[in-house]
Amino acid sequence: MEQILINLVGGAIGGNASGAALKQFDMGTVLNTVAGAVGGGVLGQILTALIPVLQSGNLDVGSIIGQLVGGGAGGVILQIIAGLIKSKMA
Template identity: 45%
Template structure:
């Protein structure tokens, strides 16, 4: 459950960072946040599959795998930023 929350939060941050950095692709604060949440969840899940699901396994000693959590944060942030940029690009192209 912690991994999903980390993916969502990182995705929202990544989406808003992409919107702030790429003003022409921004969807507004709410649009950036929503697309970031979706992209963060997707990006974190994809990264988890590529790394062999290390984050899901957890650490037996502490109950948390910090390297897996960091990977989920990175994947979520990147996924949120990428999806926000893609949706912003498509929106701009459809607008003319």
């Protein structure tokens, strides 16, 4: 459960960071957060399945950083995709 929360937080941070950095894909704070959290949760779970070190039952610094980075990357990716779709529809 902690791993999912870390992924969601990392994704939300990544989604907001990419929205702030790439204004053409910015959807506003709430939508950036939601898209980032969803992307972070999904990619974080995929990475957890592919990289066994991230599955360790104990929360050491390395696994937490790995989860945050994976979640952040997923958040950035999904936020950019959603922002691209929104900008094309407008």
